[in-house]
Amino acid sequence: MGVTSMLARWASKSVHVLIVGVPGWDESRMLLEAELDRRGWRVALSPADADLLAVCGLPGEVLGAASDLLWNQLPGPRTRVSVTTPVALSALLDAAVAHLVDDSWQREDARARSRPVAAEDPRPNTGEHESMSHEDMDHGDMDHGGMDMPTPGGIPLAGGGDDRDGLEMDVLNVSLGPVLPHWPAGLVVDCVLQGDVIVSAGARLLEAASAPKEVSEKAVTDVTRGRRRIIRLCDDASNLLALAGWQTAAQNARRLRDDARRGADSTDHAAALDRLRRRAERSVLLRWSLKGISLGEIGLGAGTNTGTATPDDQAAVDIRHRLIGWLREAAVLAGTSSGRQSPAAGDSDPVREAQDALEALPELLRGTDLGTARLLIAGLGLDTAALAQTHERTHD
Amino acid sequence: MTEPIVQVSPAWAVLAPLALLLFALAGAGLNGALVARSVGRPFRSGASAPLAQVARLLRQRRQVTVAADVLLWRIGAGGLVVVAILKILVIPLGPWTLADLDVGVVWFNTMDVMIWALFWLIGWGANSAHALVGGYRFLSLAVSYELPLMFALITPAVAARSLRVGDVVAAQQNLWFVIWMPVAFVIFCGSVIAFSSWGPYATAVGRDIAGGFLTDVSGVDRLLILTGRYAVLTAGAAFAVPLFLGGGGGPLLPDWLWTLGKTALVLATFVAIRHRVPTIRPDRFAEVAWIIVLPAALLQVLVVAIIVVGS
Secondary structure, three states: OHHHHHHHHHHOOOOEEEEEEOOOOHHHHHHHHHHHHHHOOEEOOOHHHOOEEEEEOOEOHHHHHHHHHHHHHOOOOOEEEEEOOOOOHHHHHHHHHHHHHOHHHHHHHHHHOOOOOOOOOOOOOOOOOOEOOOOOOOOOOOOOOOOOOOOHHHOOOOEEEEOOOOOEEEEEEEEEOOOOOOOOOOEEEEEEEEOOEEEEEEEEEOOEOOOOOOOOHHHOOHHHHHHHHHHHHHHHHHHHHHHOOOHHHHHHHHHHHHHHHHOOOHHHHHHHHHHHHHHHHHOHHHHHHHOOOEOHHHHHOHHHOOOOOOHHHHHHHEHHHHHHHHHHHHHHHHHOOOOOOOHHHHHOOHHHHHHHHHHHHHHHHOOOEHHHHHHHHHHHOOOHHHHHHHHHHHHO | OOOOOEEOOHHHHHHHHHHHHHHHHHHHHHHHHHHHHHOOOOHHHHHOHHHHHHHHHHHOOOOOOOOOOHHHHHHHHHHHHHHHHHHHOOOOEOOEEOOOOOOHHHHHHHHHHHHHHHHHHHHHHOOOHHHHHHHHHHHHHHHHHHHHHHHHHHHHHHHHOOOOHHHHHHOOOOOOHHHHOHHHHHHHHHHHHHHOOOHHHHHHHOHHHOOHHHOOOOHHHHHHHHHHHHHHHHHHHHHHHHHHOOOOOOOOOOHHHHHHHHHHHHHHHHHHHOOOOOOOOHHHHHHHHHHHHHHHHHHHHHHHHHHHHHO
């Protein structure tokens, strides 16, 4: 008994948390992430690595179903929380730990669970599992169509198709999202894969049940607007850096984001942002790794619809330059003591920009490999909160 | 002051895995401490993180995916630690070695080729897209690092005119190989980091593919794989010592302590590198590996061979 409880106590020192982001609820997610850092907890990359499922916001029906599915994929001991308000977050997580170390409850839960992952699950949107099988299938002349195809575990076998080199290769339908690390909240990209190359893709957004209660519009001054922009830029930069595999720099960007949220001293903050930008600019490996990954036309964004692409615009569509641009803009915003938003950024319409980006996504991803696709999506800095607003508008 | 290397009784073999795991734990502790620093938490809390992780994974139930190839999956997960232990058998600890094979250098190389299969099996076994992509990413990386690694391993053997690790150490009595074959040393270190799927070469477990071949492993399986990764990293660091860093040679301290100290230093460097640099995409790396690194490795062997024949 002593050993199990000791094990449980040690195990609870570092809880791994799978975060389900809901469009429009980024604030809740950031709040949770900051608290996880404070506690030394880790963000899980997949449900198999998670002890705690944290839904940040109020998900709509489909997203809710997806998070239920993920809940089934948590190996256990497991527990889940819903983070919607900053109030009592710490107490909520403490309660989650108490739940995790409660052996009798966990045993009960384990017993109550049927088979680990039910084969008949529709599993449409998890991004973790997909309808595919590598069961050796004889593509020889024996199997002409019409015969009943074997479906191991209830999953139909992958069909064939010509790949970009004209060779036959298995075709696989995989949905990326809505829950992946460093992924825009609520986004689902339905991909057709050959190997790790995306043959075609479609993008959609899973909605929130409702938007978080906004502070009244009057309270949103220029200062808070500028700060919000900094927070967003840092968050986007952090995600891109993490996907480029530069964890320390990503962590650095995330800390700067959290500093901005706490309202840190702006001159220090601007200097720190500038240091991070220079570090990113100097890194030869980063330059080499991100070389040639470009957003093309879409990167020009709604703000610059002049029709003629200047060299500056060309630079703006390159992922690496975009990253550096984000950090520069954040530093400039933090540097102007009032935190006032620069007029150029004020002009653009985030809703339209996000919509354009979402529409352009399938074309952008065609022919790229998964790694590049992830970097491109992160490079878009897709504002799913803005997209969620348009959905609400059309629904009203 | 290096004494001739003697083979000790196989009974000592019990201690070898223990030492390996302790080093692996220390490496994980250092990694935890560096992670803690990056999120602004105290160093010490991070250093104990691996223990918490072990407890967590021992307590976790193991999740199996639909239509998983469980047998191959488990072989992959369990095999890493075994390979790491087999690797260190030929590494002399000061004057003692467990297996004084006359093809010790080749033995090490054989073991690291086994890693190809193991990582790929882990990716294959889960029957999921991200895991399989991870497994193949490792293979594409392996195609790039393996040949340069082979030539980097051969270089000290050419200089010592023997494939026996003991002879390689003896040949460094006057001058460590790292000094006159730096290129081979750097390539060797890079390859060790690569075959451990670590740091800049960790794309097979990348965040962009939700953890790659680790995506669907949980519980004890995950513990074995994570331990195995640290163990092969440690074994690689330990092998750099007899190959390039003069084995147990050094002033004042006994030989075995020098071996351990040098190993710790190399391991710490490997662990720290992870926190300095972004990852290298395997497709980009292939170009550089074949066009620059491989010729550089060959050139290094050539230079060493000419010097050895000439002297």
